[in-house]
Amino acid sequence: MTTKQVNFSSNKELEVIEYPAKVVNVDKMVETLGGIVNISQSLGCEQKRLELRFHPKNPYNKVTGGDAVQSAGLLISVKVRRSKKNRSSPAEYRLCILGHCKRTFTFNSLCDFQFLPLYKQPNDSNLKFNLSSLLPQSITDTDYFAQTDLPLVSLPQIFARVDTTNSTIFRGDQQDDGQNDVLGVIQKSTYDSRDIVPFSMTDVFPERPDLQTVKRMRIKYVSDEQLQKVKSLFEECPIWTRKGLLYESGVSLEKLKCIVPSLSYYFSTGPWRTLYVRYGYDPRKDFKSRYYQTFDYRLRFRSGMSEFVANRKDQLKKQNESPYELSELVQDINYPYFEENKLPRSRQCILRYCDLHMPKIQEMIEKIPSPRTGAICNEKTGWLPAGFDMQVRQIMSNCIKELLRNHYRKGQTHVELDSVDNAEDADAEGDVTFDEDNSDLCREIFDE
Template sequence: MDSNNLDRELVGVLFPGIVKNEDKAITCLGGIRNISQVYSNPSKRRLGLSFQPENPFVRKIYGNSKKGAGVLLKVKVKKVKEGNEIKREVVSTTVVGCVKTMFRFESMCDFQYLAVHREGPSDGPVSCCLEKILPSGVEVIDFMLQPSPLLLIPSSFTRFEKPIGYAYTDKRHPDRSSPEPGDSVHSKTRMLRSSQVSPYTFNLTNELPSEPHEVYVKQKEIKFDLHPRLIEEYDVVKKLFDERPIWSLNLIRYHTKIRLVSLKVIMPCLALYMKTGPWRSTWVKYGYDPRKDPAARKYQTLDFRLRHAAGVRSMIMSREDITTDRERKPKRSAAEAAAVSDEIAEGSVYFRRGMTPTQRHIFYQYCDIQLPEVEEILAPEPPPGYLCHQKRGWLPANTGEICRDHMFRYIKDTLFNSNNTDLKFEGSGNGSSSNSDDGGSDGSDGGGGMSDEGGFGSDGGGGASD
């Protein structure tokens, strides 16, 4: 056996079928060019295979590249016919190369939707109408006026490429009830993953709980026995809530440097998490009701989203690096992941002149926006008899929109004056005129969700003009 080609590296493709024509098999794989593109960058692309390359209604199956250890042999066999029997004799064996990468098609083929049409009675012949549906070139307008065959295919194929076992059982947590019948479809959210008790949905009628749930108390006692350090961290967070009744989780992490794992045990024992409403995404101390205290207006949440005007949005990174689902990143160690996740920048919780937000979408509390224009809006007390509003709380109408205009103007001045002096201001890039990405996602204090209500203290928003 000749073994001189062991140093030659090859790439193998396990074709899911019997190959009788190599050219047709390569065409099913997308051609030589597509195979070369996948081979040059296997971490981001997968090798697709279609048994009907000319039919766009056939779903492809994909094969992933995997490491392998094999040898490709070329064997010459001599066939000799003796009577009714055929004897085979190996003449020579040659090593073509070693295979270190292998593409395997391990997914299942989805149901294929073929473009067929039946004319006449229900038991009449079925004909392929693919040529009638797909344009063959530059068509005239008459092509659009002619009757078209009836062909309705699903908008998408199955999401799963491998067979899975699914047990149709009841919900694991029966206490997490789904929205009542008649609710809007858009209000339905996914089930919670870790917490045993659902967060508080803001309303003006139900009483706020004054004590933590027994589940969190038992969890705290167990964790305290296992980790005595949690007792000191618990006292630190409790002291913060004695000084200020409403905190955001990032603000506590910024001041205390306590790990997020510890805060998941401590926070539910000291405060109630607001899921919606004017104090959305904040923790309210047990026993304190912000709906009855007008001073709680400064702790309300402002949903700030960076606008597209004048190219400012491109200067600030998004929350997460955008990566494709094909890109594979090396796994970080647990210590590195914990160190990165516990770092909270000042721009994530505070905003002042000369500071830019750390990402394009941040929730701020009004008292942490240290701008004179915002402080002037928060200064007036609500008039006697004024009640807390379902969406804007104790603040006048359009307060969120006015504060966003001021913040965006400061951000634009900071970015253009410090980062890039070549960029010029444009008239259309004014913060007050741009309204893209403006407003809260749930309408808690969004720009357009409050204009129908009358406000108080009209001079409080007087300093909001640009």
């Protein structure tokens, strides 16, 4: 086989159009692309799409757009010459480069939005296509407006909003018990210039604050006494909640925003999320840090708690306007601990396990066996065993239910026994009835 190259270099630049159909008639193909004028305008503009209409004379179809894609290619002409006298001799190939291209128009968008104005005559079952009866032929076509029996063609006001396919694969719902997920951030950061650290088993935690944070305290006029109060709290306990620092130190929130970043870093994820940890303290290496792990407790609305505990905004508003209702039963909104004989301060409480003033829970934490030498905490549950938070949450729910049961039995919700003669027996068996006004509220509380 012999090959000859002719006109190897060519400076003629071409444009490539990948037509999405089999071309039988070139003139009809050019007509579907809008004609030579429309093709020239699209080729001369870098941002204009090449429009393709499979039915050029039908206005009721969506244009398929061709996008320009940067590419490199050559247009080569290959001619094969064979000897007629000697059929066994090898063929001769002649190559000719006609030009090169830098851009290609491809039609990758959807093109199935095509509507044909077909209709039926009253006495004919065949479909007919008569575009002249639907659109005027010219501006002076008065016969169009004189028609009385026009076919009904119902077309959408707009076609599809997009003409590209979506390749996003949505993740299906997975059943999970909630014990194998890493705790995440529940709210946006409110303190500026503080070290926000995601929990990790390998990374090193900050040892000292940023110098700009220390300078900021001077700008905000933080006194040495205020700084010493917060510093002494971190020396006493290495991990704190924001409410705990506000309650124990007595420092205002504006001053605390400047003091806390200079003494501690903030965990955004993990077993100690939303807590402030003293610089230089690593809870992964201290088994006592289990007392300071995050405990997220949320009240259920079905248990009738909305009657007593409002959301934070409504509760603060009631405190400013008038004394809060049932204040002897509900803890103060600024109280950072949970007492056994009080209802929680809000519908969602971020606490440490040491903030739960319940002997049973503290005894459970104390009885957790010490890990072996060299053992490290778990990335999801910390130093506590799996399912420990569920047990604590159940204990708190039972405690709240018992507190509300005793509250109703005192007669504050007009609880009535079935009969006065058998009042003691009914009370022992839990067989009680309620007024209609309070039945829905109390049904869940007395439901065993």
